[in-house]
Amino acid sequence: MEGTVTQSPVTAVVSGGSLAGLMIAVALKDLGYSVTVLERSLRVQSQGAGIVLGNWSTKFFQVFDKTETELAISALRRQFFNRDGSTMKEESISLAMTSWDKLYYTLRANFDGHVEDRYIDNASAAAQKDDMTNYLMGRTVISHSYDATLEKVNITYSDMEGQEGHIQAHLFVCAEGASSSSREMYFPGLPRAYSGYLAFRGLVPESELDQATAETLIHSMSFIHAKDSQFLCYTIPGPDGCTTPGRRHINFVWYNTYPDGPHLEKVMTDKGGIRRPYSIAAGTMPQSVIEDEIHPKAREKLSPQCLEVVMKTKQPFTQLVTDVISPSAVFHDGHVVLVGDALSGARPHTTASTNQAADHALRLHSVLQGDPRNFRSLVKSWEPESLRYATYLWDIGKALGDLSQFGDHPMSVDTESQGRLLDEWMKVGDPR
Secondary structure (H helix, E strand, O other), rough: OOOOOOOOOOOOEEEEOOOHHHHHHHHHHHHHOOOEEEEEHHHOOOOOEEEEOOOOHHHHHHHHHHOOOOOOEEEEEEEEEEOOOOOEEEEEEEEEEHHHHHHHHHHHHHHOOOOOHOOOOOHOOOOOHHHHHHHHEEOOOEEEEEEEEOOEEEEEEEEOOOEEEEEEEEEEEEOOOOOOOHHHHHHHOOOOOEEEEEEEEEEEEEEHHHHHHHHHHHEEEEEEEEEOOEEEEEOOOOHOOOOOOOOOOEEEEEEEEEOOOHHHHHHEOOOOOOOOOOEEEEOOOOOHHHHHHHHHHHHOOOOHHHHHHHHOOOOOEEEEEEEEEEOOOHHHHOOOEEEEHHHEEEHHHHHHHHHHHHHHHHHHHHOOOOOOOOOHHHHHHHHHHHHHHHHHHHHHHHHHHHHHHHHOOOOOOOOOEEEEEEHHHHHOOOOO
């Protein structure tokens, strides 16, 4: 019709193309935003990290996954082992366990139509690639600034060759993880503090385990607690996100206390002799660390079932457990937002990192649904609950970790305990 003015779409840039960034990108796309994701890696690859799907994660995929992909494997019991392999305690649960790569490729299919066929159940329902979505790899955000006159954010990034690029958006979402450089601009010196312990992690195909071990661990969240040590493992999808029995993986996370000193320096130094600040990637751990640190500790601390999982893991990796939480989540009247671990990197005992990211995306969608340009609504209606939930996860994660690594856990094989009762807050794997 003559005289009709077509308003240009609202634009968003998301810094960080992992799960939190993609959840936000999918939610904003659904609101009609033109969304560009800047991911610093040239190749996004899972190391085998397992994920517990909480309530918000489950709801997110129910709302936004058009491919109806089967995401998870059920865990039906929580069991605690004695060191001899007998069961100390067992209780029924109902949890959904999945893998990082399964969620990543499902999100990509729903965002920009990138399909890894074997991961997606109904590829024909994936999003169609268009000029409203862009996922750029090898792009690292260097800085950003807010133009109050234009009410837009100017973002500067570099590619792998060091060439700078510039992009402007109405909304800039920082989903860069616990070491967020964008958060550092607002809170210089905010510490990402080492907790005093780390996690050895890895996975092994269920087909490589003894049959009795596999039958004991499949569809279970299995633990063994000991002094300075907490081990848990559970079943996740296998290669290409496969959930078929016989092709799944057993994923383990094993927390060990490591005070600052030479032993910590050793386990955080990779094959190339580089001391890494927070993690040692799969395939880069020196064999001497596996033989001198992991395997001897496993023989000392673990039950036979858990020991077998560790000994048959070919490429373990390491992650320091750290604490970081931002005092604020929204800046410049709602035009800049911190989400996921960039807002709060709670300790992993909460099993709620992905759940927090889903919560952020769902509520961002809800708050902006009435008016996608009303960024100030994020200050009033999105930030307070995000900070409240972040603080809750930070507090309970620290309490769980400190109890396990430095206290007397009621399920520890090294603790005499009557009744072996877990308080509700102690039940790892029950994220809201």
